[in-house]
Amino acid sequence: MIAAAPQPDALLGWMECLSDPTRLRLLRLLERHELGVAELCDILQLPQSTVSRHLKVLSDQGWVRSRAQGTGNFYRTALEEMDAPARRLWVLAREQTEAWATVGQDDLRLQRRLTEREADGQAFFAGAAGEWDKLRTELYGDAFSRAALAALLPPDWVVADLGCGTGHFVAELAPCVRQVIGVDNSAAMLKAAKRRVNGTPNVDLRRGDLQALPIDDGLCDAALLVLVLTYVSDVPAVLKEAMRILKPGGRLVIIDLLPHDRDEFRRQLGQQSLGFEPPRIAAMLREAGFSGATVRPLPPEPQAKGPALFLASAAKAGS
Helix, strand or coil, X not given: CCCCCCCHHHHHHHHHHCCCHHHHHHHHHHHHCCEEHHHHHHXXXXXXXXXXXXXXXXXXXXXXXXXXXXXXXXXXXXXXXCCHHHHHHHHHHHHHHCCCHHHHHHHHHXXXXXXXXXXXXXXXXXXXXXXXXXHHHHHHCCHHHHHHHHCCCCCCCEXXXXXXXXXXXXXXXXXXXXXXXXXXXXXXXXXXXXXXXXCCCCEEEEECECCECCXXXXXXXXXXXXXXXXXXXXXXXXXXXHHXXXXXXXXXXXXXXXXXXXXXXXXXCCCCCCCCCHXXXXXXXXXXXXXXXXXXXXXXXXXXXCCCXXXXXXXXXXC
């Protein structure tokens, strides 16, 4: 089907819009970067009234669009929204302006402005570096960083959260993988987890013992044991069950307590252990058949009142 030719009024309007050298210079700049009026005045070396007048003409004809930010506006071309003949006319006009000396000057001043933008950001971070973590948490919270890490998981994975408790990790993992299986032997914890996931279709919550998991052999790509092992009497048995449900090449991740002497803390939380030495965890993982075990202490968080934690990971042999 042959596209209809532009009507005379449309064609003449496009040509009139592109007939002014200032508007051509504006379009060249705004095709590459979103810029504010003050930046455009500096680059073009023209007063604000002149720049604003030409921007209005370009906006009225649909060549540029604006975005409010604070008390000002930022502009960018809207070429993708223009008719194909208008875009072809602009390509021709842009080619014919390449050798203009004024355009070369515009490019140099544009680069200076962009460098200044970057310097502004660097200056902010130079001053904020000492307080950045606190400031970022105050402004944005900290859930986004966990979400970013979870999103690195392959979307077709099946992940088991063993000792899932109230479903904190189950809820965070569910949007990122094919299925999350949460297992816990506490009916109260599972009830809270069900409220949290609220019928999420790829979440399967199961009541069961960690030493006899209600999960088929080789079903899972990864498994988590987060703050679980201090509550169990037979850690090797739990690790062997985790090995059983993993596919060849599947990974196990453990977070738990480093050794401490706070027996009152242990009794208060109903734990059976005062934590684990990293070499002991690594040895138990190897004895359970895992390979490539790594165990490292985690830096205590500023507001954390409990004992320090470790992070361990290992893989089931196979590909």
